[in-house]
Amino acid sequence: MIPQQILSNCPLANLSHHNNDINSKFFSAFPIVNFHKGRTTSAMIHSRRDFYKIVLISGHATYFYGDRQESIAPGHCSLVFTNRDVPYRWEIHSGACEGFSCIFADDFLPLHTYLRPADWSVFDSNGQCFFHLDQDQTSIFKSVFEKIIQEQSSTYASKYNLIFIYLLECIHLALKLCPASPRIINSPSGRITEAFYAILSEQFPAGLSRNERFRTARDFADQIGIHVNYLNRTLKTTTGKTTTQLIAERTIQQARALLLYSDDSISQISYRLGFEEPTHFAQFFHKHTQLTPSSLRQI
Numbered sequence: 001m002i003p004q005q006i007l008s009n010c011p012l013a014n015l016s017h018h019n020n021d022i023n024s025k026f027f028s029a030f031p032i033v034n035f036h037k038g039r040t041t042s043a044m045i046h047s048r049r050d051f052y053k054i055v056l057i058s059g060h061a062t063y064f065y066g067d068r069q070e071s072i073a074p075g076h077c078s079l080v081f082t083n084r085d086v087p088y089r090w091e092i093h094s095g096a097c098e099g100f101s102c103i104f105a106d107d108f109l110p111l112h113t114y115l116r117p118a119d120w121s122v123f124d125s126n127g128q129c130f131f132h133l134d135q136d137q138t139s140i141f142k143s144v145f146e147k148i149i150q151e152q153s154s155t156y157a158s159k160y161n162l163i164f165i166y167l168l169e170c171i172h173l174a175l176k177l178c179p180a181s182p183r184i185i186n187s188p189s190g191r192i193t194e195a196f197y198a199i200l201s202e203q204f205p206a207g208l209s210r211n212e213r214f215r216t217a218r219d220f221a222d223q224i225g226i227h228v229n230y231l232n233r234t235l236k237t238t239t240g241k242t243t244t245q246l247i248a249e250r251t252i253q254q255a256r257a258l259l260l261y262s263d264d265s266i267s268q269i270s271y272r273l274g275f276e277e278p279t280h281f282a283q284f285f286h287k288h289t290q291l292t293p294s295s296l297r298q299i
Contacts (some may be wrong), residue, residue, distance in 0.1 A: 026104060026108040027103070027108045028103050029101070029145070029148045030101060032057060032097060035090075035092065035096055035098070036095065037092045050084060051084065052081075052104055053101060054101070054167075055099065055101045056138075057072065057080065057098070057099035057101075058077040058078075058138075059092065059097030060073065060095055062090070062093065064088060064090075065086055065088035065129075065130075066087070072132075076133075077099070077133045078133060081129040082123075082125075083117070083118065083124070085125075099145075100148075100149065102145070102167070108160070108164065120175070121175065122174050122175060122178070128177075137177070140173065141173065144170045144173070148163055148166045188234075189237060192226065192230075192234045193239065196220055199223055200220070200246070200250055203250075213274040217247070252288050255273060255293070258273075260297070266282075269293070
């Protein structure tokens with residue numbers, strides 16, 4: 001079952017002064033104002049969260065995550081990415097910290113990619129998830145957060161689609177600051193896995209008809225030009241999941257995004273995802289989420 005996640009009980013979120021009525025249940029952005037020692041009781045404890053977070057923060061503080069730590073000198077600014085798995089805490093040394101923060105759940109995803117937050121290296125605590133910024137870099141990231149917060153309070157019907165574009169901008173700007181590390185896909189298994197994900201990502205544009213979609217492991221194997229058993233063994237080795245599981249996860253991800261962020265009817269969404277009947281889509285969705293498509297929209 002793929003769990004549903006809704007944002008709640010974020011210590012930093014309690015420091016903001018935004019109107020909760022304008023926030024998606026799966027995304028929230030807010031300024032960090034006067035974050036000092038007296039307001040960090042919960043932040044002093046190592047804890048995990050049920051969401052991903054990006055923080056742009058300045059002040060005199062130390063960030064502890066896992067068995068590592070990073071310090072911010074007074075007057076300097078840092079960009080921090082946190083995931084759901086590694087416990088972390090903040091320690092404020094003097095004065096107050098200021099900045100911005102945005103938090104989001106797995107369901108806050110673009111409609112055109114198979115990637116999840118965990119697939120970006122900046123959310124990997126074993127990689128580079130903390131960035132010391134210079135003045136110019138700080139100004140660039142500050143402008144991105146300001147766009148996110150401004151759009152969050154707008155009345156634009158598709159504002160969360162636009163916000164995700166700004167979120168991607170923030171992530172890719174951070175990735176550009178990481179040392180270059182070429183992707184290793186020279187092995188046969190790496191090339192096959194890459195080819196599978198590339199084809200999978202192409203299965204969900206709005207204009208693709210049901211008859212043009214690949215639905216089974218054999219469909220993907222035929223497209224890559226290998227035997228289906230070889231594809232299954234390769235993906236199981238490289239991802240730990242079967243081809244069918246990966247296809248189902250991506251379909252559910254797309255279904256959630258369409259149900260939450262589009263005005264399409266359930267029948268239209270069913271057709272867009274390649275199901276012949278809405279009842280087949282409803283059964284598939286319930287099997288993997290323990291929810292009906294209509295009940296997700298009512299949450």
